[in-house]
Amino acid sequence: MSKINPLAEALNKDLQDGAPQIFDMLSTRGKSIYFPSKGILGQTAESKGAKINATIGTAFEEDGSPLALECMEAMVNVPSESFLYASSFGVQRLREEWGRLLAVKNPGLQGKTYSLPVVTAALTHALSVSGYMFVDSGDTMILPDLYWDNYDLVFSEAYGAEFSFYNTFSGGGYDVEAFSQALRANRAGKKIVLLNFPNNPTGYTVTEEEAKALTVSIRQAAEEGNQVVVLLDDAYFGLVYEEGIARESLFSHLVDLHPNVLAVKLDGPTKEDYVWGFRVGFMTFGFRGAGDKHLKALENKAAGIVRGNISNVPNLSQSILLKGYTAPEYSAQKKQKYEILSSRARKIRAVLEKHPEYAQSYEIMPFNSGYFMCVKPIGVTAEAVRKELLTNFDTGVIVLSGLIRLAFSSVPTDRIEELFENLHAAIQTLRR
Ligand SMILES: Cc1ncc(COP(=O)(O)O)c(C=O)c1O
Incomplete structure (x- = not known):
């Protein structure tokens, strides 16, 4: 492994101090990545408010407002600040709003600890950032045999994941037993699980009972010494049409389940708020016993990956969403x-x-x-x-x-x- 940057070392130390099991769940790339807080971005942040600011590569008019073509500006009803770069972590107020909405949409999350969501360029990118963070070539990922086919490109092709499939349905419901067997197969160690409800392609969400049974199964695996990374692809969250079906994300159950369970919620407005072309998504972390510095370390690593991939997510989309979420008609x-x-x-x-x-x-x-x-x-x-x-x-x-x-x-x-x-x-x- 090439030499680890001191900034990555500092984040790793934060994890190892109190949450070494979470550090162990990271891939080699995940261990190496860091947010370049001392580089252009950090120096720019330090210079904010300076009388003469010759830092970042954006342009301003003589009066200090963002330099923008008026014909473009006239097309959108958001401040011209949204023509500037967003932070690699995402627009702070949007992160806070999405984090707040998570607990409104999932009452079971109220009072529980989870990270501030990091903004990604929608769900596909959030999945890809998860692959970067947690999947080494040859790692096994456990998923149902009915799954969104883009996982092949995101995890297998890009990060060399091997898929271990379990049977999706049994007797008209989710095959929780098959899931449990897949999770507890082989010797105890790091396990990466990918769950997607409502599911693409089936349109199935687990019942309340099945959600509990999945949670029990994950807890048992954790108690047996497995370190379980649970990636929750919640792309279609909220679109449940029948009684007795889990309305809350499994994140509510997993976020404080066990120190050996890292819950990673991947969600966003793409399908939930019908803005497919906006390309905004979120990535939120939680585990039992998580302290602020652990969650911040994970956020920093995710934002570092965003910085190294796409630099940041469109500010225009984030600004429109923030306005939408706070609109009375929303x-x-x-x-x-x-x-x-x-x-x-x-x-x-x-x-x-x-x-x-x-x-x-x-x-x-x-x-x-x-x-x-x-x-x-x-x-x-x-x-x-x-x-x-x-x-x-x-x-x-x-x-x-x-x-x-x-x-x-x-x-x-x-x-x-x-x-x-x-x-x-x-x-x-x-x-x-
Ligand atoms: C299960 C699932 N996850 C993720 C995505 C990707 O969403 P996005 O357009 O936000 O990248 C889709 C889109 O079809 C999906 O079906």
């Missing part, structure tokens, strides 16, 4: 949009009830949340159905892991019946 409008997606999920249930004959063509996989649901075609391949739907029914769907994924998030409610009818007809045609 909650009501968000509820309204949730209702649109929720009513589509209800419509799907109604259509399937009305047409029991569709069960001859496809099996409905468990779903209760998110943007998607999956069906398993009977007697024909998913790919053949996809092509048939596109060629003869003017209908586009996705094939993943032998299933057909339907993004009901993008289908108007009055086209849902037709979508399921087309699926049935396409399969019947292929089987003839």
Whole structure:
């Protein structure tokens, strides 16, 4: 390993003092990374307010306001300060607001200790930063066999992770037993778990009971001496449509579960607030016994990775979000949009009830949340159905892991019946 920078050494020392198990969870890169607080950024921060400030590479008008083209400025209703760089940690007020909202959206987090969220360029980047921080080449990651296929690029291709899959469903619910077995297979040591609820591609979120059972299983693994990094991909957080389904992130359960469990919450407004192109996400850390300096060390490492990858996340997007979250209409409008997606999920249930004959063509996989649901075609391949739907029914769907994924998030409610009818007809045609 090349020589460790003294700034990284200082962060590592902070972790080793009281949380050596968390230090051990870091990858080699994670151990080496640091936030360059003494470089351009640190010197710029120290010079803030100086009469003559010739530090960072941004430009200012003669009057000291950000130098911006008026035609660009006229297009956005946010202060021209948002044309300047944001911090590599993210806009401080947005970090604080998201951190506050976490506890509002997850009442179980109230009074618990977790880091200030670090801003990433949306969820994919947050996942990638996690890979940098925790995954060494050859490390095993434990995930369900129905998963978002971009994990292949993010973790396997970029960081050399080996995936250990467990069966996703059993008897119409989450296969918690398979998860437990995968987690406790092999000898005790560092384990990296990736959980995603609501799930892409299935649209499944664990029930309250299953969430508890997953938590028990993770605690047992920790008690047996495993050091468990739990990455929570909460991209579709909040979009739960049925009763008895976990409404809170598993983060609420894991954040103070055991010193050997590091919970890393990856979330953001992309899907939650319907701003796919904004490219803003968050990464929040917590573990039982975490002290301020431990959490700060993790935040510094994450921000150092952001600095070395993309430098910082668009300030414009962050400024718009901050304004949105503090707008009086925000909650009501968000509820309204949730209702649109929720009513589509209800419509799907109604259509399937009305047409029991569709069960001859496809099996409905468990779903209760998110943007998607999956069906398993009977007697024909998913790919053949996809092509048939596109060629003869003017209908586009996705094939993943032998299933057909339907993004009901993008289908108007009055086209849902037709979508399921087309699926049935396409399969019947292929089987003839
Ligand atoms: C499970 C899951 N995680 C992460 C992402 C990526 O989100 P973002 O667009 O914020 O990078 C997606 C997007 O499809 C997703 O389905």
